[in-house]
Amino acid sequence: xxxxxxxxxxxxxxxxPFPIYRSLRALGPVVRLDRYALPIVTxxxxxxxxxxxxxxxxxxxxxxxxxxxxEGWRTTIIGSDPPRHSALRAxxxxxxxxxxxxxxxxxxxxxxxxLVERVVSHGRFDMMEDIARAFAxxxxxxxxxxxxxxxxxxxxxxxxxFNAAGPPTPHTMKSFPFVQRMxxxxxxxxxxxxxxxxxxxxxxxxxxxxxxIAWEDTLPLLHAYATPGVDTTIxxxxxxxxxxALHPDQWDAVVADPRLIRNAYNEVVRLESPVQxxxxxxxxxxxxxxxxxxxxxxxxxxxxxxxxCEIAFPDGERFDIRRRFTAHVGFGAGIHQCPGQGLARLExxxxxxxxxxxxxxxxxxxxxxxxxxxxxxxxxxxxxxxxPLVGAVAGPVPT
Numbered sequence: 359x360x361x362x363x364x365x366x367x368x369x370x371x372x373x374x375p376f377p378i379y380r381s382l383r384a385l386g387p388v389v390r391l392d393r394y395a396l397p398i399v400t401x402x403x404x405x406x407x408x409x410x411x412x413x414x415x416x417x418x419x420x421x422x423x424x425x426x427x428x429e430g431w432r433t434t435i436i437g438s439d440p441p442r443h444s445a446l447r448a449x450x451x452x453x454x455x456x457x458x459x460x461x462x463x464x465x466x467x468x469x470x471x472x473l474v475e476r477v478v479s480h481g482r483f484d485m486m487e488d489i490a491r492a493f494a495x496x497x498x499x500x501x502x503x504x505x506x507x508x509x510x511x512x513x514x515x516x517x518x519x520f521n522a523a524g525p526p527t528p529h530t531m532k533s534f535p536f537v538q539r540m541x542x543x544x545x546x547x548x549x550x551x552x553x554x555x556x557x558x559x560x561x562x563x564x565x566x567x568x569x570x571i572a573w574e575d576t577l578p579l580l581h582a583y584a585t586p587g588v589d590t591t592i593x594x595x596x597x598x599x600x601x602x603a604l605h606p607d608q609w610d611a612v613v614a615d616p617r618l619i620r621n622a623y624n625e626v627v628r629l630e631s632p633v634q635x636x637x638x639x640x641x642x643x644x645x646x647x648x649x650x651x652x653x654x655x656x657x658x659x660x661x662x663x664x665x666x667c668e669i670a671f672p673d674g675e676r677f678d679i680r681r682r683f684t685a686h687v688g689f690g691a692g693i694h695q696c697p698g699q700g701l702a703r704l705e706x707x708x709x710x711x712x713x714x715x716x717x718x719x720x721x722x723x724x725x726x727x728x729x730x731x732x733x734x735x736x737x738x739x740x741x742x743x744x745x746p747l748v749g750a751v752a753g754p755v756p757t
Contacts, residue, residue, distance in 0.1 A: 361390035372730035379663040387647030398658035402670035409691035421636040422523035470708035490595035503557025516585040524732025590632035593736035597630035603720035622679035627688035634662035719745040
């Protein structure tokens, strides 16, 4: 196995990991990070293989790169394999399935249209605060049924939840008190009576009452379908407008033909994957891309690295909303692919559609701030000056 002393977990690397990713892919499909004694899968085909084979590459011992986080996640959907994983995932499967999402589409598009119209009318706004966070909190936390007064705190704590999944560095360890605050809030404020009928929270507790899941699974499920779902949606919405501001020709194409929005969002998630990496553990001696892996070995799967793999995505560093590809791993793959990705897509499509009706050009209007995070990638602030689209009117929904 090739190895390197490159460090993906410095502040500089977390803010811009892509030069290191390129060097890792050039070394091979699996490369050992010597500083952490941790291999990382670097290329797309091999990452897809790992994520699609839960029997050989398990999540049941956690998907973080440190023992403390893995112990904390051992009761969660992300830290389990079938049959337990299947039972947990089934609880909200219908609520997040195609039929349910089809029923939400009109409402989400109307809500996105109102928000975008109000915010864009000011000319200048912070994409992250005024649209991405506002819309994702309203949609996701509303569906789950979280109280209004606790929603902003949960968003602020969500990035710490993911950051705690890094290797055991000081940067990782400082996240644990914030993760504890999140669990304290869920324990104190999110009991059975906190959720109205029709909310995801109520559905989760109904599953416990029927015996479909254990009572101790209720809070971890609330956590799994709330904080990761809202955090990754915020990230991808911000990345979309950032990329369109940097590549105005790509936005021109969307404005001219909003039917491109679906593929454009896929390209955003591929290029700026909200989740950059998680770990798996080999259950037996095996190989990945011809590289031997010993049973019991924990290793990283580099989603963000694999999604720029030159073998799978020619000129993979380029933002091209017309790119033809059949898959990416920005939302994971296999049984652990993001269960809320359909909702995330619906939210993003609604916001981009509303923008395409009103904005001719996005101009970056101040410092762009990014948060250095271990396993996720997100902007903190994206000041935008929106150049209005002359004669903007609400148009038909693309099909």
